[in-house]
Amino acid sequence: MRLAHPAQNNGTKLLRRSYNFVDGNDELGRLEAGLFCISFRRSPAQFFSVQLNLAKHDALNEYIRHVGIALFAVPGGISD
Secondary structure: OOOOOHHHOOOOOOEEEEEEEEEEEOOOOOEEEEEEEEEEOOOHHHHHHHHHHHHHHOHHHHOOOOOOOOOOOOOOOOOO
16 A cells, blocks of 8 residues: 555546456365456556556565556546
């Protein structure tokens, strides 16, 4: 949490949420499980700056496997 804090990322704030998932078992009976994360930002550059900081300094990187990423543009809502 410290590495993702705005004080560590030039004031950049992320609204992000993680969800647990379990996708059955592998051939050895181990759970195929992990986290699915979603983040909302105005600019992809803000998201990637925080993610790069985590990639460089997070001690948990030794124990996790990153599988994929997707970027979606969501237009603003309809005005009154």
